[in-house]
Amino acid sequence: MKPHRQKRLGIILFIAVGLSLAVGLTLFALRQNINMFYTPTQVAAGEVASGVQFRIGGMVKAGTIQEDQGSLRVSFVTTDYASDVPVQYEGILPDLFREGQGVVAEGQIDSAGVFHASKVLAKHDENYMSPEVKAALDAAGASPENHMMQPET
């Protein structure tokens, strides 16, 4: 084989090996790390098996935040105004976590229907509603405007 052919073959082989390695790794990693998103209605209907990692999004139901006095355990109810799902979390909640505001939690559901969150997300910008929460409310036929909390005075 001529040297420049050999070089070209080398380059092509190198790129092919690199690419297939990357594609393989990517697909493997993607399969492992997709978090599906469910609405409280879907979760309450039992659409998710226990032990599966997923995200749930809805509003924090007013009057349901309960803090354990002796530890960092917190429980609240997330709702899409059609169904409710109780959530438990141990840790510090984000600044913008409040009753009547949207919340997205990541974690697993147990057999009793309680969601154990490993992560709770609330947003930077309070005018901004995460597409996930909005989708959950739309799916349940509840527009957030009808249920918006009155601004604090």
Place this chain on the structure above:
Amino acid sequence: MLPELGSFSLILALCLCGILGTLPMVGAHTGNQVWMNLARPLAAGIFVFLGIGFAILVYAFLTDDFSVSFVAQHSNSMLPMRYKFTAAWGGHEGSFLLWTFMLAGWMFAVGVFSKSMPIDFVARVLGVLGLISFSYILFMLATSNPFDRIVPLPPADGADLNSALQDIGFILHPPTLYMGYVGFSVVFAFAIAALISGRMDAAWARWSRPWANVAWAILTIGIALGSWWAYYELGWGGWWAWDPVENPPLITWLFGTALVHSLAVTEKRGVFKSWTILLAILAFSGSLLGTFITRSGLLTSVHAFASDPDRGFFILGILGIAIGGSLLLYALRAPLMKADAGFELVSREMFLLANNVILVVAAASVFLGTLFPMVYQAITDDLISIGPPYFNAIFAPLMMLLVVFLGVGPLSRWKRTSPAYLVAQLSRVALASLVLGVLIPLLVLLEFSLAASITLLLALWVIFSIARDMADKTANKKTRVAGLRSLSWSYYGMQLAHFGIAVMLVGVSLTSYFSSERSVLLDIGGTVELGGYRFDLVDSRRIEGPNYFGEQVEMTVSRDGEVFRVLNPERRLYVASGTPSTEMAIDAGLFRDLFVTLGEQRDSGAWTMTIYVKPFVRWIWLGAIFMAFGACIAAGDKRYRRLRVRETRTAGSPSSEVMQPAS
């Protein structure tokens, strides 16, 4: 009245962009000197009018003109002066104006620093930039004019700037990031001008390189600032979250890094030409993609602006035309490019190719992970998210591989290197980094972690190979000092940037593997120990700021029974917006950060808080600073200045520079 003048100056700038995008381009095609010479004054004019527009917006903020809708949404009469100033880029409209203004700044700079380039080339570069600005300003006027008024009843006071943005990190991060982002538009314009004119030679690469280096350096700093800001402001102790809005700058940066290296090959050896052009197009597309993702609100992210679908479609339109158009041009012109020289399987070209392939694959996998949820939703209607584990699983091995090549590349020779030479040069380097990489964590931290050892080993590999190379390159001179003096700026720049990678690698690995954190509920007088430090909660008190009130706790930090630092984390409530915000307290150090975030106070009076000990976290940003410095030093290399003079002399006889069609 003033805000209307602001709109008016935007419209004027739009008109100038329209002219800049057409006349000089046509002039360059037909050889009309007058039309080509219009490019520089037009670029200056656009810079001036966008500057006036931006100044008027800032003035509206400083004077609390709440009849302007954008001001009313992002400012408040109680906001401290410096934040009123920076609130001008605290939301979509204003930040887009800043973005466009920065692009105009780059255009102006191209006009000023291009005296040595042939005028037809300058006309084309500025013409392309004019077209880009034209689409940006059109977008701004059509969907997000920052000067829109609230009529007839303006609010008495504004809604206040988002509390997370009232901070020094925010003052610096977006302008720097934008500056770096739009800097790649310049390199893109150089590439398009080269495609149009058919001028794809070493001179072209030499003109592009300083611009690419500077844009890359600024982008590096911009990303690092964002990471630093997220670290201390968002309060979760992390420095990178693979957030959908963090990713596009990283994608652009990865393409940009590949481009900087590929340009080096094109300049020195006259090969990889069409690849370099493609990378310039990709880096620019990355910056447009970032704009699209941030401003369309399609992805869930901490950064997303409250959004409006029209904007998304508009940007998608720009994206489609710019990327589609440039790729079409590329497809038509690229086959004409021909390599000036060959190279062998083991050569510096080959190692740089490896660098490029890895960087592009890394960029592609980040791109895939970022956009996958969006595509998935469009197809199945299900919402999904992709977590950091995906990105870590792909990114970390790729970067490790990249660093392995990084050690070899600079030592290898252009065109052909004998493998035996490389082995002789690097066997001791490899051995030393292997031994120390395993020993250091073991001795210093009394812990063994395979992952930490591997990354440390790689960092040492880079550092030792730099030392080896410098020793080698100075060996033949009379004295070491004379040898060091003989090395060029661009050589030092390269090595400094590579050293920055090693520093960052140390930071990333030690922070990731040896950080500790604890969330606790603490009464006044309570104590918690973490990582050999003892934290005592001494006191809490109410505080009042200019536009917020809140609570502050006092914590003493002690080690071996000796108090060495008092930390005062705060929890604030911003009056106008009613948003709560936590202010972290950090004891920063070169070797470790102590970091306390305050949660809420329970009814019992106890505070929830999280304490972090983060070893070597500063090294991540320190590494980025080295990298940026390195790129700037390389951009200032003598040869760019010296050769410019020679270029002007030979500019009249371009025949040898024009590329030949491939047979």
